Amino acid sequence: MNGAEALCGALLDGGIDVCFANPGTSEMHFVAALDRRPEMRCILGLAEGVVTAAADGYARMAGRPAAALLHLGPGLANGLANLHNARRARSPMVVVVGDHATWHVAADAPLTTDIEGLARPMSDHVTRLAPGESVAAGARRALEAARATPGIATLILPADVAWGPETAAAVAGPAPARRGFDAAAVAAVAVALADARRAGRRAGLLLAGDALRGAALADAARIAAATGARLLSEMFNARVERGAGRPAAPKVPYPVDVATGFLADLDLVVLVGARPPAGFFGYPGKPSFLARPDCMIVRLAEGTDDLPAALAALADAVDASATIPAGPDAPLPPDPADGRLDADAIAAVVARALPEGAVLVEEALTAGAPLYAATAGAAPHDLLQLTGGAIGIGIPLAAGAAVGAPGRKVVSMQADGSGMYTVQGLWTQAREGLDVVTVILSNRAYAILYGEMRGVGVAEIGRNARRMFDLDGPPLDWVALARGMGVPGIRCDDVAGFRRAFAAAVAEPGPFLIEAVL
Amino acid sequence: MNGAEALCGALLDGGIDVCFANPGTSEMHFVAALDRRPEMRCILGLAEGVVTAAADGYARMAGRPAAALLHLGPGLANGLANLHNARRARSPMVVVVGDHATWHVAADAPLTTDIEGLARPMSDHVTRLAPGESVAAGARRALEAARATPGIATLILPADVAWGPETAAAVAGPAPARRGFDAAAVAAVAVALADARRAGRRAGLLLAGDALRGAALADAARIAAATGARLLSEMFNARVERGAGRPAAPKVPYPVDVATGFLADLDLVVLVGARPPAGFFGYPGKPSFLARPDCMIVRLAEGTDDLPAALAALADAVDASATIPAGPDAPLPPDPADGRLDADAIAAVVARALPEGAVLVEEALTAGAPLYAATAGAAPHDLLQLTGGAIGIGIPLAAGAAVGAPGRKVVSMQADGSGMYTVQGLWTQAREGLDVVTVILSNRAYAILYGEMRGVGVAEIGRNARRMFDLDGPPLDWVALARGMGVPGIRCDDVAGFRRAFAAAVAEPGPFLIEAVL
Known part of the structure; x- marks a missing residue:
């Protein structure tokens, strides 16, 4: 067995059976190893930003x-940009990056670069394999790190390690780190919430990560009902269960002034895997942090903690009722009048026609602003957002989400500017059907x-x-x-046409593209 | 004057009047400054790989x-990938990267990253500006560094430095480093060439960088004639003047076995800005370095030296004749017979119809293999190659070359796989006409x-x-x-159709695209 085969086997043994890829010469032995293991599904992206965003979408949905x-x-x-978002x-x-054979680095061949230096800013863990080390052990370590953080584990695989023999006996890796939580923090938060309620001070639970779905979200709603706290979520979230009947945790708005207003009533913010709410950018004369300066901020759990367990413990600590409160009755927007398309009409049509169980990928940016409110009362669905602000994620994120959630319709709301960054992802959607x-x-x-130019005080825009x-x-x-990438599509510029096109598209298996001209 | 205005002014004062760009919010003050200086030509790329490759193509042609x-x-x-190639x-x-306001970094907003860490592996110089420093002075330093290396100078511009006042009095920067050469190395090479000739040993001048054009290439040909040395060039070069009547410096071939054969007669290799010839990749059982193990390698000049001056000095030292020898009489390939297209036919048609003074951008990879030999006798032209092996450069490199060489026809020979990486560059070609x-x-x-799978010994290719x-x-x-990006085009799959389409395309102003189906 060579190193590449050991790597492939270790990934499969560890439960990884999908490999998004754009390989080259230095990865040929690993490709040959993948070729001998047809149970690994290899999915090609025609640009690497497609590969990493698709792997992100897969992980968000497949878990x-x-x-x-x-x-x-x-x-x-x-x-890297989509690794940052992921x-x-x-x-x-687990990101596998091939490198030159170790003895070839001295030749300073054209593709020689500092791979560790590039990987570190966007990875949680970086491992370079060396000849004589067990590749399987290295792969297990990377996999455990990716799961434990959870995050990005980058594994650098020199070509001669891939083609060399898997030498060392399989080393038993350390047991995967169990994600836990801090019981003392739970007790402190319970006291803080009780104190606030007694003093008539308004509290909010700021949710992030997997606190925004399933039993964790239900527990958060029970805590809110028991303590009078508001539920809210970060500005951008990996995956949120939303829609009719579900507890709502409205996101912190993007514009600084709107966000400070949104948070102005809060005297206490409890961070549930979230960071203290901060502006997306800094602006002259505006604050970085969005809560009132005298707002108390306490942390229930870190983003790396077991948020569902922490919330369950807090629900017990505040004697929350076992009954999960019904979600707020958010109305569907009215069916828009016919006429020229605008962002409100698109949001209304999509919200009204969104299939139950859909995965809604949102990188619509300015044109998508009405979508969030409009879909609050849509059929229950999962919302996937642009988490790291690096535009150019939507098209491949949707592809990966579709791979990770077979049987569910993915609706990808995509701004044109950011869509062009990874437009190549449409081909992967077509290739994989x-x-x-x-x-x-x-x-x-x-x-x-x-808007940002106005925000910095420039009124006149020149050539x-x-x-x-x-x-x-x-x-x-x-x-x-x-069409150039094998995805059929249609262009609409009025409401009736868009309503018809969207209804037809969600009724048929994809992929399909609708250009909604605003 | 604010920092952004000072930066814009310093770039213009330093002779930079083209800015390839894909800006965002943190760059708004710089955009506003550019907006007030219409003499700066701003060219948008719809993905950043387009921006950096276009700036590379511009620099190669505009000098x-x-x-x-x-x-x-x-x-x-x-x-970064195309910065690596550049x-x-x-x-x-000069790469200007906006960053958050310095006081906003502590908020860990979604787009917060380690910009220096990302910049260093692909930059020759990295400067982060800080509040209170003169932005103009920092810009001049970056510009001088970019020119002196020559290479990539990355300037990180926090938003509050951009919108803050340009405080410090203009600091006189250090005088630009003059690129020189080592006179002792010239003398030593002259002796080595004379010794080799006396002993009947074969010598080669391995040219790189700006040794491959103009008076430097002519001097190299005079040296070759005087010393009996062969001219050759690196495997991939930034810009080579080739074609009928010009001195030929054939490139080191890509396949390791072919390359070792190409170099096998050489007892002495003189490096003129080149690295010792090495394989593009390392393969099991094959060498990294391609010259015969007993071949003597001496260095005339480093890649950062003034290669034209070093060659002029060497020509004097070897008493080269003032007459520039005529280039070898490379025949044009015969007009290909009609029938289905293949790479040889495409190469022949392009070589025969290439306009004089064309800029030939080559990222055709396997399908482009015959092009190099076929164009040896084509009308005089400049050849631009993929220097760093990071595929996805051709379409935007051609765009930048066209900006940098107005009035010259750019012919961009592009493989489909690598073309998809930066396909967005077609839009910039259309936008800028x-x-x-x-x-x-x-x-x-x-x-x-x-081919690479076969090269690593895998005979059977599976699913x-x-x-x-x-x-x-x-x-x-x-x-x-x-068409989706505004570039008209045509598809051909036979020789007659391609011959007709290519002749028509070079006769009309562009942009135009021909899909040659192989």
């Missing part, structure tokens, strides 16, 4: 890591930047700025782009 | 740096990997490998992709 296979430093570099989503992932409906909100601009903000001249033809 | 404007760590990360090409570039003819060599596979090597199922429709 377990995939492997991502990348080619040397430049291949890793191309995947890391902020706390998605477990994934059940994804992509809606391009085509406003033909980096529209957010017009140079327009040349950097506008995507017209020529306009992108998304139907042609999709 | 001076452009600026590249990127958004925070993820924006930089997306541009660095290997020794293209000067660039005179580029792109030929997609569409073999619907990462064909090189089939998993095919799923990672093949780009069919669905095939890419490049004409639709191009």
